[in-house]
Amino acid sequence: MSTWPKEHNLDKAVKFILFLISPTIAFLYSLRTIKTKSSYVVFFLAALFFGMAFTVESGKTDDVGIDGASYREKFDRYIHYGEYLYYERLNEYLSFDKGDKDFYFDTVAFFTSKVTHNYHVMFLIFAMVFAYFALKSFRFLTTETKFVTSYACFLLAFLFMNNQIFNINGLRFWTAAWIGVYSIFQIFRKDNRKYFLLALCTPFIHGAFWLFLLVLIIAYFNQKKHNTWVILFYISFGLSFISVELMRISIDYLPNFLQNMALAYTNEEYIEELGSKSNAYFYVSQFFSYALKIYINVMVLLFIKNANQITANPKTAKLFSFLLVWMSFVNFVAPIPSLGGRFLSLALPIIAYIWLVNFKGVKYKKYLQIMPFVFAFKIYLLYSLYSEVLDFKFYISSPFYLIYKYLIVA
Numbered sequence: 209m210s211t212w213p214k215e216h217n218l219d220k221a222v223k224f225i226l227f228l229i230s231p232t233i234a235f236l237y238s239l240r241t242i243k244t245k246s247s248y249v250v251f252f253l254a255a256l257f258f259g260m261a262f263t264v265e266s267g268k269t270d271d272v273g274i275d276g277a278s279y280r281e282k283f284d285r286y287i288h289y290g291e292y293l294y295y296e297r298l299n300e301y302l303s304f305d306k307g308d309k310d311f312y313f314d315t316v317a318f319f320t321s322k323v324t325h326n327y328h329v330m331f332l333i334f335a336m337v338f339a340y341f342a343l344k345s346f347r348f349l350t351t352e353t354k355f356v357t358s359y360a361c362f363l364l365a366f367l368f369m370n371n372q373i374f375n376i377n378g379l380r381f382w383t384a385a386w387i388g389v390y391s392i393f394q395i396f397r398k399d400n401r402k403y404f405l406l407a408l409c410t411p412f413i414h415g416a417f418w419l420f421l422l423v424l425i426i427a428y429f430n431q432k433k434h435n436t437w438v439i440l441f442y443i444s445f446g447l448s449f450i451s452v453e454l455m456r457i458s459i460d461y462l463p464n465f466l467q468n469m470a471l472a473y474t475n476e477e478y479i480e481e482l483g484s485k486s487n488a489y490f491y492v493s494q495f496f497s498y499a500l501k502i503y504i505n506v507m508v509l510l511f512i513k514n515a516n517q518i519t520a521n522p523k524t525a526k527l528f529s530f531l532l533v534w535m536s537f538v539n540f541v542a543p544i545p546s547l548g549g550r551f552l553s554l555a556l557p558i559i560a561y562i563w564l565v566n567f568k569g570v571k572y573k574k575y576l577q578i579m580p581f582v583f584a585f586k587i588y589l590l591y592s593l594y595s596e597v598l599d600f601k602f603y604i605s606s607p608f609y610l611i612y613k614y615l616i617v618a
């Protein structure tokens with residue numbers, strides 16, 4: 209990857225001073241020089257402070273419905289039950305019998321509980337891993353010469369970083385997603401096959417990524433079959449409406465631990481429960497969910513329309529071949545709750561990168577500009593979620609106060 213752009217010492221000094229005042233203020237200031245090494249340092253440290261300050265009650269209730277509360281409750285169990293609970297869970301994970309899909313959380317929670325009873329430390333560690341792979345992936349976008357400080361580039365940066373640091377709340381899938389994205393760029397952009405080994409780590413973090421590995425391998429060995437996958441991409445639109453039934457038919461052919469996971473995602477009661485809210489909020493969220501799905505798929509259709517241009521560029525040819533395979537898979541599983549929508553997130557960084565390299569400043573400018581409207585509900589939701597786990601003082605507090613509050617006093 210290319211070297212960092214040259215920086216002025218004054219700009220680095222300003223970032224340092226602002227960070228001592230507030231990591232959030234330094235983060236916002238650093239957006240103006242988003243490509244520089246000092247900005248990346250600020251972004252990484254700001255993510256760590258978010259993880260450290262991430263605050264939830266222990267255990268989900270009617271008032272506390274976010275996943276982070278469950279992770280804190282499980283951490284509390286490790287404090288009390290320690291080795292017994294850890295080795296019991298490890299045995300279940302290795303046996304593949306009881307549907308334990310992964311072991312990343314348990315490992316971090318157990319070893320953290322041996323050092324401290326402060327759950328903020330655990331989320332700090334989660335934020336560290338999450339931010340590291342997110343920013344390593346993000347560099348593929350910002351090191352491109354076409355990436356400049358402009359409205360269009362910030363829209364593409366937002367699309368690329370759609371999997372935001374708040375998602376340490378959901379932890380396992382979203383951390384695996386960034387590791388998966390980084391592996392994709394290394395394999396299909398840099399032709400570095402050794403990153404298949406990194407991709408192999410993702411099922412340890414979230415069991416659904418056995419499916420990711422399968423699609424990754426299929427895509428790697430089908431890089432020149434564009435026409436076939438274009439056809440399958442179109443077909444996947446139609447199949448997406450009946451794919452829940454097809455998935456149920458296919459479950460018997462899966463290994464036991466994947467069967468348990470698939471049954472959980474396709475269970476009729478589970479699907480009905482997710483769709484049981486008959487209020488305006490639910491219908492608005494569904495409307496924007498479909499709008500987002502259509503918007504992203506149209507971007508892929510524009511890529512197909514300009515396939516000759518994209519495949520002629522060595523930077524995007526192999527990424528485009530992967531994207532066709534991945535989006536065909538994503539459309540197939542799209543109706544399955546907690547699976548299709550989340551797997552779509554892995555496509556967004558690839559789409560943002562291909563768009564930047566081939567279309568930025570050339571075509572489809574107006575289509576890119578409507579992105580904020582498509583993501584309007586998600587932006588509102590993010591605002592609500594960040595407000596739920598942080599108080600306002602976080603945004604204006606110095607790092608020294610935050611360390612004192614969340615690591616020393618807590």
